[in-house]
Amino acid sequence: xxxxxxxxxxxxxxxxxxxxxxxxxxxxxxxxxxxxxxxxxxxxxxxxxxxxxxxxxxxxxxxxxxxxxxxxxxxxxxxxxxxxxxxxxxxxxxxxxxxxxxxxxxxxxxxxxxxxxxxxxxxxxxxxxxxxxx
Amino acid sequence: xxxxxxxxxxxxxxxxxxxxxxxxxxxxxxxxxxxxxxxxxxxxxxxxxxxxxxxxxxxxxxxxxxxxxxxxxxxxxxxxxxxxxxxxxxxxxxxxxxxxxxxxxxxxxxxxxxxxxxxxxxxxxxxxxxxxxx
Numbered sequence: 640x641x642x643x644x645x646x647x648x649x650x651x652x653x654x655x656x657x658x659x660x661x662x663x664x665x666x667x668x669x670x671x672x673x674x675x676x677x678x679x680x681x682x683x684x685x686x687x688x689x690x691x692x693x694x695x696x697x698x699x700x701x702x703x704x705x706x707x708x709x710x711x712x713x714x715x716x717x718x719x720x721x722x723x724x725x726x727x728x729x730x731x732x733x734x735x736x737x738x739x740x741x742x743x744x745x746x747x748x749x750x751x752x753x754x755x756x757x758x759x760x761x762x763x764x765x766x767x768x769x770x771x772x773x
Numbered sequence: 774x775x776x777x778x779x780x781x782x783x784x785x786x787x788x789x790x791x792x793x794x795x796x797x798x799x800x801x802x803x804x805x806x807x808x809x810x811x812x813x814x815x816x817x818x819x820x821x822x823x824x825x826x827x828x829x830x831x832x833x834x835x836x837x838x839x840x841x842x843x844x845x846x847x848x849x850x851x852x853x854x855x856x857x858x859x860x861x862x863x864x865x866x867x868x869x870x871x872x873x874x875x876x877x878x879x880x881x882x883x884x885x886x887x888x889x890x891x892x893x894x895x896x897x898x899x900x901x902x903x904x905x906x907x
Contacts, residue, residue, distance in 0.1 A: 640798075640800030641799045642821065643823045643824075647781055649900055666775060667774070689823045690823055690824055713895060713899035716850035716851075719826075721799070721821070739798055764848030
């Protein structure tokens with residue numbers, strides 16, 4: 640089912656500082672910050688040769704990242720995203736086997752404009768897991 | 774400086790269950806568990822088309838993963854590892870700029886038989902960061 644690792648997401652308390660660090664200290668290619676109001680985040684992508692790191696910072700009052708940063712003020716690894724060929728087939732399989740809860744069985748459109756679902760971290764070793772249709 | 778994402782490491786409380794889940798539920802290719810006594814871990818690799826996920830479970834009394842699992846009993850995202858061309862050049866640069874602490878300035882031999890260093894999570898948004906010579 641899962642294919643490429645699409646990205647690893649890191650919640651950061653200071654997006655400008657984090658971006659500078661990846662660019663100037665770690666020598667990576669970084670994108671301009673992009674506000675995604677419908678997701679409640681501002682994102683910067685660290686472009687690596689084989690995948691991306693997604694830096695996430697809260698945007699607006701109801702950011703889904705805010706509780707994580709309240710609990711982890713220094714920031715931290717937030718989720719991983721794997722690509723799947725067909726999101727509906729993936730969801731149907733997971734629902735049928737009933738061992739990994741799908742937080743949004745009806746896929747929503749993710750940060751890259753593609754349908755995504757999230758799996759409950761408690762069912763996957765404490766790791767919030769996103770599946771994105773490739 | 775940083776190149777490919779070599780792996781994302783996840784600490785897991787039950788290695789057999791986690792491996793089964795990635796194989797049977799998420800349909801990934803998994804390796805046989807491998808004991809690395811000198812690192813205090815047993816590892817299983819999830820082979821993805823573009824990178825690896827490394828499942829880590831404590832081995833022995835002084836496992837570096839044990840305190841993490843004591844704090845996060847369900848498991849969780851533990852570290853990320855980026856490839857660098859030359860580990861000594863990377864360390865020299867980081868030591869000279871003095872903004873990201875290198876936990877072991879003298880590289881040690883990592884799980885893949887290559888020299889690695891770890892950077893202090895407090896200097897990188899709470900993310901334990903490994904650099905591995907490619």
